Amino acid sequence: PHPLPDPEWTEERFRVDRKKLEVMLLAATEGRVNGGEDFFQKVMDDTQTQIAWPSKLKIGAKSKKDPHIKVCGKRENVREAKDRIMSVLDTKSNRVTLKMDVSHTEHSHVIGKGGNNIKRVMEETGCHIHFPDSNRNNQAEKSNQVSIAGQPGGVEAARVKIRELLPLVLSFELPAIMQSDPSSPTVQHISQTYNLTVSFKPPTRLYRATGVVRGSQNNINAVKRGTALLLEHLAGSLASTISITTHLDIAPQHHLFMKGRNGSNIKHITQRTGAQIHFPDPN
Structure with a gap:
């Protein structure tokens, strides 16, 4: 019969700070005391545990990912070994x-x-x-x-x-005479080519019919190009007269900071882009 597993036996994986480990492994290659090999060997000897660490870690690699260390042994010993390793290689110190x-x-x-x-x-x-x-x-x-x-x-x-x-949502009001059909072949073609969702809201007593284009922030150029083509299709030569609107969610407590002293930030953005920027009335 197989011997029963020791209930006290455990293994634990945890991340350590990449930069600190690199410094330690570099010290080992230069033959200095307390380099990687020495450090982990001493912890193993003192705590009677087995430790696996990335001894072949590429020094100065582009990766920012913190590597894992694995410790096996009796529960108490593993905890002691982890504490000893983390006291030197903890990632949280500059978290x-x-x-x-x-x-x-x-x-x-x-x-x-x-x-x-x-x-x-x-x-x-x-x-x-x-x-x-x-x-x-x-x-x-x-x-x-x-x-x-x-x-x-x-x-x-x-x-x-x-x-x-985050999604990028652009909307525009359509002149009353214009027909808007989201299922028309041209609208469907623009949606698929530029990976957009196009929808139309019917007119209400206060607003005219509205077009809404939804795309993604990491694909801004496609959203702009697709919207321009959609407006050309819907409004022809009137396309350039239609204003486009988008909304940003900014917590009210940040509004003053965003505006800058005497609204200087907003003036600067308006001058550079020609866009009108409206903040809600603080009251």
């Missing part, structure tokens, strides 16, 4: 957390089907990204705040990637 506003209506779009989008961002940047749990069961107060935790470089990269995952 930062960034909170960013992403409109709660776009959270599921950013997270992606089965969480695929956000898992990919976490893997590529080595960060942990958290969306507010309260939105699932709280109908009244939805939170826009998304937090990203990790190394400073990774956190900034994750922020950029999340921004790129």
Whole structure:
């Protein structure tokens, strides 16, 4: 009969700081004391554990991903070995957390089907990204705040990637005489070619019929080109007279900062782009 597994026996995998490990392995190649080999061997001897570490780690590689260490042994010993390793190679020492506003209506779009989008961002940047749990069961107060935790470089990269995952929605009012049919072959062709969703809202008492084009931030050129072609198709020579609108979600507490002193930031953007920018009335 097979001997029963020791209930005290366990193994644990955890990440360590890549830069710190590189420095340690470099020291070993230069034959200095307490390089990688020495350090892990001493921890193994002192704690009676087995440790697997990436001894062939490529020094100075482009990858920012923190590598894994694996420790096997008795539960208590593994904990002691991990504490000893982390006291020297802990990734958390320069860990930062960034909170960013992403409109709660776009959270599921950013997270992606089965969480695929956000898992990919976490893997590529080595960060942990958290969306507010309260939105699932709280109908009244939805939170826009998304937090990203990790190394400073990774956190900034994750922020950029999340921004790129946001949808870009452009809308425009159509002159009364124009017919709009989202299922027309031309509209369908533009949608498929530029990977856009096109929809039309019927006129109301206050507004004329509205066209809405939805694409993604990481594909801005396609959204612009597709929208221009759509307007040409719908309005012909009037296309250049139709104004296009988009909305950004910016937390009210950041409005003053965004506007700049005496609205200087907004004036600068308006001069450069010719776009009109309206902030909601603070009252």
